[in-house]
Structure formats: C-alpha cells, structure tokens
Amino acid sequence: MSNFHDYLRDKALVRSEHLEQLCSSYLSNRVVKKGTFVLMKGEVCKQTFFVESGLLRLYSIDSKGKEHIIQFAPETWFVSDRSSIYFGKPSEYFIDAIEDSELAVLDNHYIDTAISISPEFRTYNEYLLQNHIRHLHNRVNMLIGADAQSRYLEFMSLYPNIIQRVPQWMIASYLGITPESLSRVRKELTENKG
Amino acid sequence: MSNFHDYLRDKALVRSEHLEQLCSSYLSNRVVKKGTFVLMKGEVCKQTFFVESGLLRLYSIDSKGKEHIIQFAPETWFVSDRSSIYFGKPSEYFIDAIEDSELAVLDNHYIDTAISISPEFRTYNEYLLQNHIRHLHNRVNMLIGADAQSRYLEFMSLYPNIIQRVPQWMIASYLGITPESLSRVRKELTENKG
DNA sequence: CGAGGCCTTGACCGCGGTCAATGCCCGTGG
DNA sequence: CCACGGGCATTGACCGCGGTCAAGGCCTCG
Numbered sequence: 001m002s003n004f005h006d007y008l009r010d011k012a013l014v015r016s017e018h019l020e021q022l023c024s025s026y027l028s029n030r031v032v033k034k035g036t037f038v039l040m041k042g043e044v045c046k047q048t049f050f051v052e053s054g055l056l057r058l059y060s061i062d063s064k065g066k067e068h069i070i071q072f073a074p075e076t077w078f079v080s081d082r083s084s085i086y087f088g089k090p091s092e093y094f095i096d097a098i099e100d101s102e103l104a105v106l107d108n109h110y111i112d113t114a115i116s117i118s119p120e121f122r123t124y125n126e127y128l129l130q131n132h133i134r135h136l137h138n139r140v141n142m143l144i145g146a147d148a149q150s151r152y153l154e155f156m157s158l159y160p161n162i163i164q165r166v167p168q169w170m171i172a173s174y175l176g177i178t179p180e181s182l183s184r185v186r187k188e189l190t191e192n193k194g
Numbered sequence: 195m196s197n198f199h200d201y202l203r204d205k206a207l208v209r210s211e212h213l214e215q216l217c218s219s220y221l222s223n224r225v226v227k228k229g230t231f232v233l234m235k236g237e238v239c240k241q242t243f244f245v246e247s248g249l250l251r252l253y254s255i256d257s258k259g260k261e262h263i264i265q266f267a268p269e270t271w272f273v274s275d276r277s278s279i280y281f282g283k284p285s286e287y288f289i290d291a292i293e294d295s296e297l298a299v300l301d302n303h304y305i306d307t308a309i310s311i312s313p314e315f316r317t318y319n320e321y322l323l324q325n326h327i328r329h330l331h332n333r334v335n336m337l338i339g340a341d342a343q344s345r346y347l348e349f350m351s352l353y354p355n356i357i358q359r360v361p362q363w364m365i366a367s368y369l370g371i372t373p374e375s376l377s378r379v380r381k382e383l384t385e386n387k388g
Numbered sequence: 389c390g391a392g393g394c395c396t397t398g399a400c401c402g403c404g405g406t407c408a409a410t411g412c413c414c415g416t417g418g
Numbered sequence: 419c420c421a422c423g424g425g426c427a428t429t430g431a432c433c434g435c436g437g438t439c440a441a442g443g444c445c446t447c448g
Contacts, residue, residue, distance in 0.1 A: 068339055082327055136334060137264070139334050140333050145370075168426075168427065179426085180407095181405075373394085377395060377396055380395095
C-alpha cells in the first residue's frame with residue numbers, strides 16, 4: 001500500500017512545502033472492489049487514478065464484442081484515458097479493478113494546480129507522458145513484428161509480477177492472441193526446458 | 195512548401211512578437227534528397243524535423259532484417275525519436291526521406307527556449323504530445339484487433355493523400371502485413387465494387 | 389535496350405483462430 | 419460435508435488468413 005503523497009515525497013518528485021498546498025479537494029481516495037468500473041466507454045474521462053494498492057486494467061471492446069487489454073496498472077502506476085481527458089471526447093475504453101484496490105483519484109484540476117505550483121511535478125508529469133509514448137512504441141513494434149511466443153516472453157520479462165496476478169486469458173488479450181494460443185505457447189516453452 | 199515560422203504564425207501557434215525571438219541558431223533549414231538519412235539507429239536523436247515539403251518516414255529494422263514503418267511525415271508534420279531525445283538513449287529507429295524534402299531542423303535547445311518564451315508554443319507542444327499518444331493508441335487497437343483489409347481501409351480513410359505518394363510495400367510495412375497480402379486485399383476490394 | 393524496382397498472381401504451408409470436449413479448482417448452498 | 423456449477427486452463431480437430439517462395443509483367447531510368 002503506497003499513499004500517493006508519500007510516494008511523491010519518497011521519490012522526491014515534489015518538495016514537501018509544495019505537498020501541503022496539494023491537499024486540496026481535488027484529490028480524493030477511493031476503495032473499489034474487484035470488478036468495479038471507474039471509467040466506462042462513452043463517458044468523458046475526468047480523473048486520473050493512482051493505484052495505491054491492487055490492480056486495474058484499461059481495455060476496449062471491439063465491434064465483435066472482444067476485449068482488448070491496453071494496459072495493466074499495478075501499485076504506483078497511473079491509469080486514465082489521456083485522450084479523453086485532453087480532447088474532452090467520450091472515451092473508447094473501460095477501466096475496472098481486477099483486484100480489490102485503493103486509489104488516489106486526481107481531478108484534472110488537481111494536476112493543473114500541481115503543475116503550476118511545483119516545477120518538480122511538472123517535470124514528473126512530462127516524464128510520465130514521454131514514458132507513455134516510449135511504452136506505446138514498444139507495443140506497436142511488438143505487435144507488428146513478433147509472433148505469439150516472443151510476445152509472451154517479452155511480457156514475462158517486462159512484467160514478471162503481473163503474470164502471477166492475472167488470469168491467463170487477460171494476458172492473452174493484452175498480447176493480442178487467444179487464450180488457447182497462449183496455452184499452447186506455454187506448453188511448448190515448458191516442454192523445451194525440462 | 196510551408197515555412198516553419200509561417201506555419202506557426204498562420205495557425206496562431208505563436209505570437210509574432212515571440213516569433214522574432216525564435217530566429218536563433220538553433221533553428222536551421224535543410225534540403226535532403228530522396229533516400230537521405232536524417233537519423234540512424236544507434237545515434238542519439240538531437241533534433242526534431244518539421245517537414246516543409248516532401249515526405250519522411252520513421253522505421254525500425256527487426257532481428258530478421260525486416261523494415262517496420264512506424265510513421266509517415268508529410269508536409270507540416272513533425273518527426274523525431276522522442277524517446278531517444280528525452281531519455282538520451284541511442285535510437286532504435288531510422289528516419290529517411292521518401293521524397294526530396296525541405297526540412298526545418300529544431301534543436302532541442304530551440305524547443306526549450308520556445309517553450310519558455312511562448313506560452314502558446316508550450317500549449318502547442320503539449321498538444322503534439324497528446325496527439326501522438328492518441329495516434330499510438332489507435333495504432334495499437336488496430337494491430338490488436340483488425341485484419342488486413344480493415345487496416346488498409348482505415349489507413350485509406352486516415353491518409354488518402356499518402357497512399358498516392360508512397361510505394362505499396364511501404365504501406366504494407368506500416369500496416370504490419372506483406373506487400374503480397376496488400377495486393378490481394380486491393381484486388382478483392384476492386385472486385386467487390388465494380 | 390537492358391536492368392532493376394515494384395506490383396501481381398499462383399501454389400503451398402504454417403501459425404494462430406475457432407469450436408468443442410474435458411478436467412480442475414473453488415465457492416456456494418443444500 | 420458433499421454436490422453442484424461456473425470460471426479458467428488445457429487439449430484436439432479443423433480451417434482460414436496471411437506469410438513465403440517463385441514466376442511473370444510492367445514501368446522507369448540509365
């Protein structure tokens with residue numbers, strides 16, 4: 001369990017004098033049970049969620065009714081629909097809790113003031129944006145080039161902790177393959193290792 | 195042909211009083227012939243390119259030697275490797291000219307000063323970042339969910355102008371399919387239309 | 389005219405999707 | 419405590435999309 005402000009302080013992302021000013025009504029806490037939605041398709045996303053404990057997922061549902069997981073968000077991760085927030089358009093995505101979770105909920109206004117008050121927060125926010133882009137580039141590269149097995153191996157090396165916590169069909173969804181395929185890949189991997 | 199500063203002024207992205215301050219040595223022009231590289235894998239990217247005329251591409255080469263086009267950049271588009279710039283790491287990508295092109299070359303320092311001088315430029319830069327993310331999300335969604343034909347149709351509707359200008363095998367590369375597959379998709383589409 | 393780049397077409401094949409059956413684990417209620 | 423049911427993983431049979439390889443045509447440019 002990682003309190004949002006503690007996290008900012010510990011990582012030296014915001015000076016403590018600034019932190020006090022940031023205890024506004026635009027920051028709140030929320031405890032959600034597994035399965036709870038915090039964003040539904042069609043809504044305009046107005047909040048960013050910092051995961052203090054638990055695990056969320058961001059996903060879309062395509063025209064054939066299939067889920068495609070875009071992102072997992074474990075402890076100390078942020079999740080939101082940036083495009084919806086920034087462009088004020090209804091979201092294409094859902095966000096729900098895979099585990100019982102504790103969230104810090106940041107209103108857009110909170111982030112705006114944090115940025116204007118604290119240069120470190122501004123820097124940090126920009127870091128998050130850049131990192132997001134880097135991550136998406138990797139993802140595109142993987143989807144364009146790699147077969148099922150390489151995708152799974154890459155996912156394992158990047159997120160070993162997440163593999164333990166989510167059902168396989170969700171990992172398959174993240175990788176853009178079917179649960180059956182993932183099962184076959186796993187079988188093959190164990191066979192060739194002993 | 196679209197001069198960079200004219201573009202900023204015409205779109206009211208920077209006030210004219212600020213524009214004058216931005217004619218520094220950190221902004222230069224460059225004319226490149228088709229085939230010229232402006233970024234090679236392994237280099238640290240130190241510049242952002244604004245395309246005044248012509249057409250560039252950003253692409254990677256995977257372990258099997260295959261090219262994967264990440265982005266086309268026609269007139270008035272920006273192209274660079276943001277991750278390499280921001281994190282100071284060697285780039286995974288190549289950028290070269292598909293047509294003879296005229297570029298405005300923005301040093302990182304130029305962008306930094308522009309941001310500090312002009313609030314409009316800051317806003318605009320943030321817009322570019324957000325838009326980049328939106329675009330990548332769409333791309334991931336497409337690659338995860340759609341078959342060859344839908345990808346091609348989506349590409350056509352998004353970038354009708356680019357289709358005319360680049361060889362098909364590059365479009366195939368962008369879509370993550372082979373030139374042969376794209377050819378078959380096109381055949382099928384014309385057959386079912388008349 | 390020849391060479392090389394690009395698109396097309398065909399034959400073949402393999403990865404991964406689909407569908408269905410089975411088994412396992414676990415929570416719930418009789 | 420056991421029986422039942424539902425969710426998930428596995429496995430097998432089948433198939434189709436798209437990749438691979440190779441041949442042929444067309445255009446451009448030297």
